[in-house]
Amino acid sequence: MPVAKLVFLPFIVGLGINTFMRLVFFCIFIFASMVSFSQTQFKKYTPCSFSISLPKGFTIKPIEKESNFDYCDYKVKTPDRIEVMQLHSLLASRYMDSDIKTLYAIEQKMEDIHIVYQVQKANWFVITGTDKKTGHLLYRKTIIGQRFVSELRID
Numbered sequence: 538m539p540v541a542k543l544v545f546l547p548f549i550v551g552l553g554i555n556t557f558m559r560l561v562f563f564c565i566f567i568f569a570s571m572v573s574f575s576q577t578q579f580k581k582y583t584p585c586s587f588s589i590s591l592p593k594g595f596t597i598k599p600i601e602k603e604s605n606f607d608y609c610d611y612k613v614k615t616p617d618r619i620e621v622m623q624l625h626s627l628l629a630s631r632y633m634d635s636d637i638k639t640l641y642a643i644e645q646k647m648e649d650i651h652i653v654y655q656v657q658k659a660n661w662f663v664i665t666g667t668d669k670k671t672g673h674l675l676y677r678k679t680i681i682g683q684r685f686v687s688e689l690r691i692d
Contacts, residue, residue, distance in 0.1 A: 585609035587626055587687050597624075626687040637662060637681050644677060668692065 579590040582597050591597065594616035600623070601610060608627040614620050641662040645655065652666040661680040668675055676691040 584611055584624075585626055587624065587685075589613075589624065595621075622689065622691040624687070624689055626685050637679070640679055640681075640686075644679070650675065 578593045580593050580595075581588060581590045584597060584599075589597070591613060596614050597611050598614070599610065600612050608625070610626075611624040612620050613622045613624065637657065637660055641657045644662070644664050645652065649669050650664070650666050651669050652664055654663070654665045656663050660682070661678065663676070663678045665674070665676045667673065673692060676689070678689045680687045
């Protein structure tokens with residue numbers, strides 16, 4: 538019997554046939570998704586102090602008509618014109634706080650979010666969860682650079 542069968546046999550037997558079949562279908566689904574996603578073409582945008590690559594067909598537009606050197610606010614829409622995220626960047630000296638720990642603590646205390654994942658590193662943090670009112674998934678990432686504080690919000 539090959540080594541691979543010896544290693545996986547106890548694992549498979551312990552799972553039961555229904556669980557094993559679900560695992561197989563899940564792996565096939567993930568593989569098919571990866572193949573499909575790898576064929577998606579992206580376009581890179583650098584609207585102000587940040588860069589982002591979006592799938593072709595997505596649009597990025599300023600939220601406000603007037604532009605300002607201190608900040609920039611953009612919204613991203615799908616080809617179906619559905620707004621899927623907002624991007625914000627503000628000159629660090631104009632931001633309410635430029636300490637990542639303070640910004641992280643403020644975001645953690647928001648009462649309208651049920652947090653399911655959070656991580657804070659040297660100059661950035663991520664919080665994901667659900668909106669308690671709507672149940673919608675959300676993702677928030679804040680990064681502090683040398684001159685700008687940037688946020689990515691997907692609600």
